[in-house]
Amino acid sequence: MIIDTETLFQSLYGSEDTGFATIHSPTHYSPGNVAYLFSPGVVVLSRPHMNIAGLATFLDGFDPSLNFNSYLDDPTPLPDGAQLCKVAGQVCYMSFGPKRTLNAQAKRYFDNIKSSGHGSVLEHANFSLLLYGISRSVTHELVRHRHLSFSQVSQRYVAGRVLRFVERPEYQADTHLHDQFIERIERAANEYATLTHRLLEMQQSGVSILSAQERTDLRKKVQQCARSVLPNETEAPIVVTANVRAWRHFIEMRASTHAEIEIRELALRVFLCLLRADPVLFDDYTLERLSDGTYIVKTEFEKV
Numbered sequence: 105m106i107i108d109t110e111t112l113f114q115s116l117y118g119s120e121d122t123g124f125a126t127i128h129s130p131t132h133y134s135p136g137n138v139a140y141l142f143s144p145g146v147v148v149l150s151r152p153h154m155n156i157a158g159l160a161t162f163l164d165g166f167d168p169s170l171n172f173n174s175y176l177d178d179p180t181p182l183p184d185g186a187q188l189c190k191v192a193g194q195v196c197y198m199s200f201g202p203k204r205t206l207n208a209q210a211k212r213y214f215d216n217i218k219s220s221g222h223g224s225v226l227e228h229a230n231f232s233l234l235l236y237g238i239s240r241s242v243t244h245e246l247v248r249h250r251h252l253s254f255s256q257v258s259q260r261y262v263a264g265r266v267l268r269f270v271e272r273p274e275y276q277a278d279t280h281l282h283d284q285f286i287e288r289i290e291r292a293a294n295e296y297a298t299l300t301h302r303l304l305e306m307q308q309s310g311v312s313i314l315s316a317q318e319r320t321d322l323r324k325k326v327q328q329c330a331r332s333v334l335p336n337e338t339e340a341p342i343v344v345t346a347n348v349r350a351w352r353h354f355i356e357m358r359a360s361t362h363a364e365i366e367i368r369e370l371a372l373r374v375f376l377c378l379l380r381a382d383p384v385l386f387d388d389y390t391l392e393r394l395s396d397g398t399y400i401v402k403t404e405f406e407k408v
């Protein structure tokens with residue numbers, strides 16, 4: 105079953121402010137006040153900002169009969185990422201004259217780039233996303249993608265007050281598994297707090313392996329040890345920056361039927377937000393709903 109992306113974006117409470125799409129994930133609390141989330145949150149933090157007018161002096165430097173300056177009069181605006189990649193691609197053949205592909209035919213231009221595997225053109229547009237409501241297991245899979253750049257919460261630096269957990273979809277759908285999840289995260293949060301307390305006491309009594317010169321290092325020595333009791337379902341917020349070629353590969357690998365469900369839910373949301381941010385560069389993807397109610401994302405132009 106093919107689904108319309110706009111409908112799904114809205115149904116996941118997606119919102120957008122001037123091209124910066126967001127799919128929010130609310131925080132829930134267990135009876136013992138332990139925070140947890142049950143879906144990935146995605147925030148587009150940054151996207152390309154194209155200086156098309158900056159080409160003027162460069163284009164002016166060529167034979168006026170080539171009419172390269174008409175490039176700046178294209179009446180069809182493109183999203184900045186697509187415009188940047190199109191300029192980069194058109195520099196290759198100096199396609200700035202009246203016979204060039206106009207922005208109105210951007211889809212044809214990019215389908216050609218994608219189908220011919222000239223994906224390096226798509227490396228110019230970078231997007232930075234904040235990803236949250238995802239577990240440490242998911243981020244361990246995410247960081248296998250070597251063309252993505254990461255900054256992730258440090259479990260050595262941050263304290264138990266910001267500890268949150270992620271409930272897998274399987275547990276949400278079953279009362280018994282949900283109750284066990286709640287019990288488990290309350291136990292994990294308590295165990296972490298008790299262990300931190302005990303380690304601090306040992307530090308204060310002068311145990312050498314826990315000692316340090318600096319205050320920050322003292323705290324790290326305690327937390328780097330106490331984190332060993334945190335489960336895979338601990339939340340691990342992360343900022344990821346990548347170019348469009350790398351994001352596309354991530355979406356294709358992880359929003360597929362073969363991918364694990366939690367990372368698939370993440371890749372779906374990443375796709376929906378990037379599609380909003382730049383409809384031209386991601387418009388070849390289609391959504392399909394599987395019999396279990398989850399979604400996959402497909403394209404005929406894989407691994408550009």
Ligand SMILES: Cc1cc2nc3c(=O)[nH]c(=O)nc-3n(C[C@H](O)[C@H](O)[C@H](O)COP(=O)(O)OP(=O)(O)OC[C@H]3O[C@@H](n4cnc5c(N)ncnc54)[C@H](O)[C@@H]3O)c2cc1C
Nearest residue numbers: 245248249250251252350353354357358361362363364407
């Ligand atoms: C369904 C699924 C199951 C998986 N199961 C396992 C598992 O059981 N165990 C496990 O360890 N991993 C597993 N992985 C992770 C997988 O093996 C890859 O590490 C991960 O998907 C990153 O993708 P990639 O290898 O395409 O590389 P990326 O890092 O995303 O790079 C993108 C592309 O760049 C090129 N590239 C990058 N680095 C190099 C390089 N050094 N040399 C040559 N070309 C390069 C390749 O063409 C590559 O496809 C699984 C992934 C999926 C999607």
